Amino acid sequence: MKLIYQALFDYFCFGKKFLVYNMVSRNIKSKYDRSFIGLGWTLLSPMMLAVIYYIVFKKVMRVQMEHYLAFILSGVLPWAFFSQCVMEGMDSIVGNAGLVSKIPLPLQVLPFVNAITNLITLSASIPILVVVSASQGIPFGWHTLLVFYFYIVLFLVAYGLALILSIGLVLFRDLRHVMTLLMQIWFFGTPVVYSFAMIPEKYRIVIHLNPVADAISGLHTIFTDGVTPGIRTLMISGGWALIFTLFGIAFMRKRFLGILEKL
Amino acid sequence: MTEPVIEVKNLTKSFDHWLDQPHSLKNLLTRVSKGNWNPFAVGKQFTVLKDVSFDIFPGEFVGIMGRNGAGKSTLLKLISGIYSPTNGTIETRSVIAPLIELGAGFHPDLSGYENIFLNAAILGFGKKATEAIIPEILDFGELGEQIHKPVRNYSSGMMARLGFSVAINLAAPILLVDEILAVGDAGFQAKCLAKIDEMHRTGRTIVLITHDPGAIQRHCSRCIVIDHCEKVYDGNAQDGAEYYKKLVM
Numbered sequence: 015m016k017l018i019y020q021a022l023f024d025y026f027c028f029g030k031k032f033l034v035y036n037m038v039s040r041n042i043k044s045k046y047d048r049s050f051i052g053l054g055w056t057l058l059s060p061m062m063l064a065v066i067y068y069i070v071f072k073k074v075m076r077v078q079m080e081h082y083l084a085f086i087l088s089g090v091l092p093w094a095f096f097s098q099c100v101m102e103g104m105d106s107i108v109g110n111a112g113l114v115s116k117i118p119l120p121l122q123v124l125p126f127v128n129a130i131t132n133l134i135t136l137s138a139s140i141p142i143l144v145v146v147s148a149s150q151g152i153p154f155g156w157h158t159l160l161v162f163y164f165y166i167v168l169f170l171v172a173y174g175l176a177l178i179l180s181i182g183l184v185l186f187r188d189l190r191h192v193m194t195l196l197m198q199i200w201f202f203g204t205p206v207v208y209s210f211a212m213i214p215e216k217y218r219i220v221i222h223l224n225p226v227a228d229a230i231s232g233l234h235t236i237f238t239d240g241v242t243p244g245i246r247t248l249m250i251s252g253g254w255a256l257i258f259t260l261f262g263i264a265f266m267r268k269r270f271l272g273i274l275e276k277l
Numbered sequence: 278m279t280e281p282v283i284e285v286k287n288l289t290k291s292f293d294h295w296l297d298q299p300h301s302l303k304n305l306l307t308r309v310s311k312g313n314w315n316p317f318a319v320g321k322q323f324t325v326l327k328d329v330s331f332d333i334f335p336g337e338f339v340g341i342m343g344r345n346g347a348g349k350s351t352l353l354k355l356i357s358g359i360y361s362p363t364n365g366t367i368e369t370r371s372v373i374a375p376l377i378e379l380g381a382g383f384h385p386d387l388s389g390y391e392n393i394f395l396n397a398a399i400l401g402f403g404k405k406a407t408e409a410i411i412p413e414i415l416d417f418g419e420l421g422e423q424i425h426k427p428v429r430n431y432s433s434g435m436m437a438r439l440g441f442s443v444a445i446n447l448a449a450p451i452l453l454v455d456e457i458l459a460v461g462d463a464g465f466q467a468k469c470l471a472k473i474d475e476m477h478r479t480g481r482t483i484v485l486i487t488h489d490p491g492a493i494q495r496h497c498s499r500c501i502v503i504d505h506c507e508k509v510y511d512g513n514a515q516d517g518a519e520y521y522k523k524l525v526m
Contacts (some may be wrong), residue, residue: 032407033398040395044386116381117399118358274359275292 021263027126037127042134056135057142060094061087067207079209081238084147088237089206089230091143095136096168096226097197103128103176104193108183111277121273122266125176133169147237157242160232167229167255174258178265184273200224205231225254280370281332282451282482283356287365290351291324325351327506328365333484335371335450338477340493340514341486342521343503349486352503353377353453356484371482374400374449379440385429389420389439392428396443410446417472418442438465445472451482470496490518 027034046052064087072082106124183189210231221227228251232243325348343349354360357375382399383392397407418438493514500517502510510520
């Protein structure tokens, strides 16, 4: 029991709250420092993307779906968070080589700080989703709060994956190119621009093996159908969050001594 | 007898020779064509430290000297836990503040003041400990109004001043200092050494790497000289500095 507590304590950097706070605020301040629109870019770029998808799929290809704008936004915004979290998190150790090779730090702090930074900008997307979906007449209620559940699921999957990849990248630099490609494939393999219901029955079982598919389709359900997502969606997405957390902890505990010499 | 705060026993450290590592497909194919089929074969190793042992006791002021590339910085990184030993053990019994590079972790876009908090947090200190020493840091760094300007506009000397002020004022019982005093003007250098002296008098343990035998003679209580991966001298500072002078001349 104590061991589990200690592992979670380390994994979520509870002992380093001041450090995490400072690094997160550094990231947020510096990312858009000297830029006119500033923090707005984190939301503006996926929103532009959403508008493009809306035009392509709804206006050109004429997808038969109601509330398509709410649908596309509730998929693209979380996906943008997820992929940014994974790709930036993967770079967090190699990118901070000057820091970690000079000062002893627990390595998980770097992908964790990155994931928290992205989670904060992601939560700014909630009002946008609520406004767009309300303007299309989607009902709200207690079930809307499940958006936090799915965001945390995405956060946990992204953090676990980023931690593993960030250590992997030190040893195998090709990983960056592999992941750029893989994230593109992953995007189309996830119900982001199409809905879960559009997938032919016999392939649906395969889609559950995609760690973020259920979380994103759960968000779709909240913001376009206005109902509580099914218990299976909640269970499977939560299961993936658990699996990635366990993998992340296993990687963190292995410590990878000697990894810093390879930077 | 008191327990040593740093205990280094039979420490050996070697690195993989990066040229020999099969990091690329091209490299791997060349190796295979030469008949070496094991893709995980460890390349050539080169030793940086060989069988080094010493104890550092609380309150000591130890100077470490040696030629460029003798392994001094590697030794400091091993003590601070950034590298892990190939053989042998290192035991530390206290919080260590390693000053391997001043301002490591400074963010160019943040102001000097904001960087104080960031740097202190990176060095492992909490909010209260940092706030408590803010006046001393500002006073010691002598940056005046510049402290609220972004660090990207600082000169390297100003950066060093700020970095040193943060690290030296944090109350870590052991201080590891690596050749960082070379930056900054003579006045600030003297001030830094005086401050280190003061830390030493208040009972802190200090390990200092430097190329200046004069500084060792003036400040240190003990000197360790490293040459060709091995410890060649360990004893009083006066003789140590002379030994080093003969070695490099």
